[in-house]
Amino acid sequence: MQLTIEGRNDSVSAGALSSPTFIFGEHKKPLLTGVGVRMTIIDRSEEAARLLLANAIDFLNGGIVLLFSKGGTGRDAKLAVISIQTAVELFAKYRIVRELGFAEIIRKGAVPQGGDLLKSAALGHFSTLGYDGCLERIGEFEWIGEWQRELIGKLQKSRNTLVHFAGDLDVEETQNTVAALLVQVLALFAAGQSRDEPIMQTYRHFLEADNFETLTNHSEFLVEAFDAASADLDAEEILTCWECRQVTLTRRPLDAYFCWTCGLTAQVDAVGFAPCWQCLQPKMVVYDRLNETNGTHFGRCLSCGSTAYVGLCAFCCNIRSESASELVSACSCGSEISRNEV
Numbered sequence: 001m002q003l004t005i006e007g008r009n010d011s012v013s014a015g016a017l018s019s020p021t022f023i024f025g026e027h028k029k030p031l032l033t034g035v036g037v038r039m040t041i042i043d044r045s046e047e048a049a050r051l052l053l054a055n056a057i058d059f060l061n062g063g064i065v066l067l068f069s070k071g072g073t074g075r076d077a078k079l080a081v082i083s084i085q086t087a088v089e090l091f092a093k094y095r096i097v098r099e100l101g102f103a104e105i106i107r108k109g110a111v112p113q114g115g116d117l118l119k120s121a122a123l124g125h126f127s128t129l130g131y132d133g134c135l136e137r138i139g140e141f142e143w144i145g146e147w148q149r150e151l152i153g154k155l156q157k158s159r160n161t162l163v164h165f166a167g168d169l170d171v172e173e174t175q176n177t178v179a180a181l182l183v184q185v186l187a188l189f190a191a192g193q194s195r196d197e198p199i200m201q202t203y204r205h206f207l208e209a210d211n212f213e214t215l216t217n218h219s220e221f222l223v224e225a226f227d228a229a230s231a232d233l234d235a236e237e238i239l240t241c242w243e244c245r246q247v248t249l250t251r252r253p254l255d256a257y258f259c260w261t262c263g264l265t266a267q268v269d270a271v272g273f274a275p276c277w278q279c280l281q282p283k284m285v286v287y288d289r290l291n292e293t294n295g296t297h298f299g300r301c302l303s304c305g306s307t308a309y310v311g312l313c314a315f316c317c318n319i320r321s322e323s324a325s326e327l328v329s330a331c332s333c334g335s336e337i338s339r340n341e342v
């Protein structure tokens with residue numbers, strides 16, 4: 001992306017631009033104008049984020065295979081901890097670069113005064129923020145509670161002990177620690193602002209198929225995801241996810257859904273929930289809001305599997321569901337669901 005700016009920049013932080021001669025690109029020179037400093041900047045943040053993500057994905061998936069494979073040993077667990085903690089730190093940087101720009105992961109005072117940041121980074125010409133520094137930066141735009149910090153710090157301590165001294169790991173205990181940690185890391189660092197974007201995707205974006213299955217079926221991961229959804233301050237409502245069937249799908253303020261278990265993100269405008277005419281569970285029939293015939297949508301219950309027609313109730317104008325073959329419907333008229341003759 002090429003940006004021409006005058007005196008300020010919208011995509012790169014002011015800190016990175018403390019020198020008016022700072023440029024991301026390699027072929028542009030600053031131009032002086034009568035009203036101030038005019039700079040042409042080639043923003044490489046998008047490319048930096050892509051490289052960080054690819055690297056994080058490699059370390060994460062390699063580590064999960066080692067840690068969760070049948071017959072894995074304590075030695076496998078040690079290698080996995082180092083690999084997964086590396087992935088966690090790369091995901092943290094990925095979040096910062098996406099949110100604030102490439103220059104923000106460079107240590108203070110080490111930002112080059114010109115040239116290509118990507119090339120400099122590849123050649124090791126400057127050092128990037130440590131893990132604690134990254135967490136501090138992320139804390140500026142993402143709420144991270146004490147309990148989350150504890151989880152996030154646990155693997156780091158384990159990794160440091162292994163790398164700098166010595167230690168033995170219990171495989172099952174390490175699996176539980178990693179599973180709980182990854183609930184937070186995948187949501188806060190990997191998915192990040194995508195939780196509020198209209199693109200429908202899941203953690204399959206970050207995890208290979210087998211690893212996705214392993215993780216999203218791990219008991220500790222499921223417990224942590226449920227707790228995280230329940231404690232999510234941004235959650236306006238918690239629903240059953242139509243991808244993984246866990247009750248961890250949060251409805252977020254910007255009309256987006258986000259599932260703490262499988263990472264599903266989707267627009268609220270695209271998918272709706274209605275009470276089920278068969279099992280009478282509230283908000284259990286999921287239907288395609290954008291696809292309708294004469295005001296009726298086709299849906300399916302996530303609990304009992306019944307198919308349903310979904311439309312507005314003639315009595316209360318709320319969403320209700322109705323059997324395709326029997327003369328029964330269910331609506332949330334009043335506080336309780338009632339089963340009505342159609």
Ligand SMILES: [Zn+2]
Pocket residue numbers: 241242243244245246249259260261262263264
């Ligand atoms: Zn889900």
Ligand SMILES: [Zn+2]
Pocket residue numbers: 276277278279280281284301302303304305306
């Ligand atoms: Zn049902």
Ligand SMILES: [Zn+2]
Pocket residue numbers: 313314315316317318320331332333
């Ligand atoms: Zn009604």
